[in-house]
Amino acid sequence: MIQDNPQTLIASVQRALQLIDIVANAARPLPVKAVAHTSGLSLGTTYNITRTLIHEGYLASEPDGLVLGPRFPGLRTDAGEDGVFLAKVRATLRLVAKELGYTAYLSRYSHGEIYVVDIVACPASPGDQMWVGMSGGAQLTAVTKQILIHLSAAERTQYLDGHPSYQLGSDRTYNGHHRLIAQLDSYPKHTVEVHEFAVGSTCVAVPVEAPGVVASLAISVPSDRVAEGMEPGLAPLIAGLESAASRLSMQLGRSTFTI
Numbered sequence: 001m002i003q004d005n006p007q008t009l010i011a012s013v014q015r016a017l018q019l020i021d022i023v024a025n026a027a028r029p030l031p032v033k034a035v036a037h038t039s040g041l042s043l044g045t046t047y048n049i050t051r052t053l054i055h056e057g058y059l060a061s062e063p064d065g066l067v068l069g070p071r072f073p074g075l076r077t078d079a080g081e082d083g084v085f086l087a088k089v090r091a092t093l094r095l096v097a098k099e100l101g102y103t104a105y106l107s108r109y110s111h112g113e114i115y116v117v118d119i120v121a122c123p124a125s126p127g128d129q130m131w132v133g134m135s136g137g138a139q140l141t142a143v144t145k146q147i148l149i150h151l152s153a154a155e156r157t158q159y160l161d162g163h164p165s166y167q168l169g170s171d172r173t174y175n176g177h178h179r180l181i182a183q184l185d186s187y188p189k190h191t192v193e194v195h196e197f198a199v200g201s202t203c204v205a206v207p208v209e210a211p212g213v214v215a216s217l218a219i220s221v222p223s224d225r226v227a228e229g230m231e232p233g234l235a236p237l238i239a240g241l242e243s244a245a246s247r248l249s250m251q252l253g254r255s256t257f258t259i
Contacts, residue, residue, distance in 0.1 A: 012049075015039070015041060015045070015049055016049050016052070016053060018039055018041075019035055019039060019041075019046065019049055019050060019053065019059075020053065020058055020059065020068075020072070022035055022038050022039060023035065023059060023066050023067065023068060024068055024072070028064075028065070029062045029064045029065030029066060029067050030065045030066050031064070031065045031066070032046055032047055032050055032065075032066065034065070035050065035066060050066060053069070054066075054069065056069075056071060057069045057070050057071030057072075058071050058072055059072075085117070085252070086117065086118060088248065088251050088252060089106045089117055089118050089248070090118055090120070092104075092106070092217070092244055092247065092248045092251075093105070093106055093118055093119070093120035093217075094120050095244060096120070096217070096219065096240070096241065096244045097120040097121070097122040097219075098122075099240055099244075100219055100237055100240050100241065101122055102122050102219040102220055102221050102237070103119065103120065103121045103122045103219065103220045104119070104120045104122070104217070104218070104219050105118075105119050105143065105203075105217070105218045105219070105220070106118050106119075106208070106215060106216070106217055106218075107143045107144075107147065107215060107216050107218070108147070108208075108213065108214065108215035108216075109147050109151060109155070109159075109214040109215070112155075112158060112159060112162070113135050113159075114135060114143075114144055114147050114148075114159070115135045116143075117215070141195055141203055141205075142193035142194060142195035142202075142203040142204065142205040142216075142218060143193075143203060143205045143216045143218050145184070145193050145195065145205075146191075146193045146205040146206070146207055146216040146218075147207075147214055147215065147216050148160075148184050149184050149187050149189065149191065149207070150189060150207055150209060150214050151214060156181065156184065157181070160180065160181065189207070190207065192204065192205070192206055192238055192241075192242070193205040193206075193216075194234070196223055199223075200222060200223050200224075201220055201221075201222070201223060202220070202221055202222070202223045203218050203219070203220055203221075204218060204219050204221060204234065204237060204238060204241060205217065205218035206218070206238070206241050206242050206245045207245065208245045208248050208249050208252070209249050210249050210250075210252035210253040211253060213249075213252050217241060217244060217245040217248065218241075219237065219241060221234070221237065
């Protein structure tokens with residue numbers, strides 16, 4: 001982890017980022033003089049920095065002022081979606097782990113597979129039973145089930161064809177997936193899934209939906225907090241999880257991610 005040490009910060013980089021931020025928050029193109037006035041930098045310094053930023057493509061010069069350039073992350077046509085997606089997800093997972101006190105997971109459906117995108121651990125949580133990059137595998141978890149509910153019929157069938165058998169606990173197995181599809185079809189879209197993942201560890205999952213995104217936000221809680229499927233003690237955790245998932249859905253909705 002990089003430590004924040006003010007003595008090692010590079011002032012020229014800070015000034016460049018400040019100018020980009022000013023232009024990014026302007027409703028209209030800004031003349032360099034206006035950028036200098038807003039930033040508090042001298043006109044000469046502002047000209048030198050903006051000239052460099054224009055050369056590198058982070059700003060662009062229009063007849064009436066400066067606008068964001070084609071290399072600005074939100075405008076790049078070749079920008080990697082994974083990094084942007086991860087940044088949004090990580091902030092939510094940190095908040096969930098801190099506020100709810102349990103390890104938080106984000107899984108998504110992408111290119112025909114369900115896999116864990118990111119995990120933020122919490123010391124109070126039971127031992128992690130998932131890892132980043134883990135695919136749906138053979139076990140039908142709350143996370144996997146939650147995502148399957150939100151797939152189209154064709155996507156669901158294709159996915160289940162590649163995972164013909166799901167283990168539901170220690171001694172129950174689905175052979176084929178017709179029964180499972182019928183079960184999933186009967187579920188409401190905004191259901192909360194609670195499912196034991198391993199001995200002593202239960203996963204609680206809620207949906208995350210945005211254009212191009214089918215995902216699930218989940219926490220791992222001790223199984224003794226779950227009784228008869230939905231114990232009252234889980235209600236505050238579910239409410240917090242649903243609130244975080246809703247905020248994340250809105251954040252992701254501002255960008256377009258392909259699946």
